[in-house]
Amino acid sequence: MGHKRYGYLPKSKIWREIVNSLGGYSLGTTEISTIAKNTLRQLQAQYGNLKNDPSINAGFEFLVQVSLAFQKNNPIKYLTEKRILDKEELSLIRLAKGAAKYKNDEVASHEYQTFAKQAAIDAINNWYKANIERGTNLFSEGIDTTAIFRKTARADGFCELSRLYFSKLTERYLKYFLEREASTKISNIKERERFSDEIAKQIDDISKHAFETAKITESFSAGWFNNHVKEKEPTDIELKNFLGVSFGKMKSELLREEAK
DSSP states (O other), rough: OOOOOOOOOSSSSSSHHHHHHHHHTOHHHHHHHHHHHHHHHHHHHHHHHHHOOOHHHHHHHHHHHHHHHTHHHHHHHHHTTSSSSSSOOOOOHHHHHHHHHHTOOOOOOOHHHHHHEEEEHHHHHHHHHHHHHHOOOOOOOOOOOHHHHGGGSHHHHHHHHHHHHHHHHHHHHHHHHHHHHHHHHHHHHHHHHHHHHHHHHHHHHHHHHHHHHHHHGGHHHHHHHHTTTTOOOOOHHHHHEEEEEEEEHHHHHHHHHHHH
């Protein structure tokens, strides 16, 4: 499959504007510019590390296993055999619990593991909410959970799910590096707490920026699915290579944004 090429993906707000709306009350323009730039640079460097972390790999592999399961005639049995479900009953909550415990022993960094597991859980939850019928909610009766997750067995469903995973990872690291970088520029404890409160208020902008950045992976994800996940299970090397390319694409996207 050919990959659609982008110059620079348009953003609802560029990162510098988001940071400026957070801290303009207490910091000068020079400090704001430095915080925005350094946050992006730290995230770019982090993208180079993530592909080698077992927890990041496990979080994505969990989503691959969900997609593989719903290509089967009996997805619930498959998920139970893979120890994702603790018994042959499917629900969003049970899948989320499966993500939380999937390959728990494969950990090099507890920070990475926490971010990866929460990103996988958020990806499942957000994907599910986006794919239930309009007018229903998570607590509506008669929702066919199996039918909803069958959509992950297609290339379009899988690339949406993987984009959410990358988006949620990016969102968490943007917040993490933003707070860490700001703490070096804001010496006053009360102002630092106020800055953290502003981050919480502006989380929608941060989340949207992360989601828009992760769009760069969609075309590649769809092609990779057709070659490596459709009716077969990818190898560990294929998984790691996919993550390496995807994180590389997002790193390049942030570099393009920084240059604007």
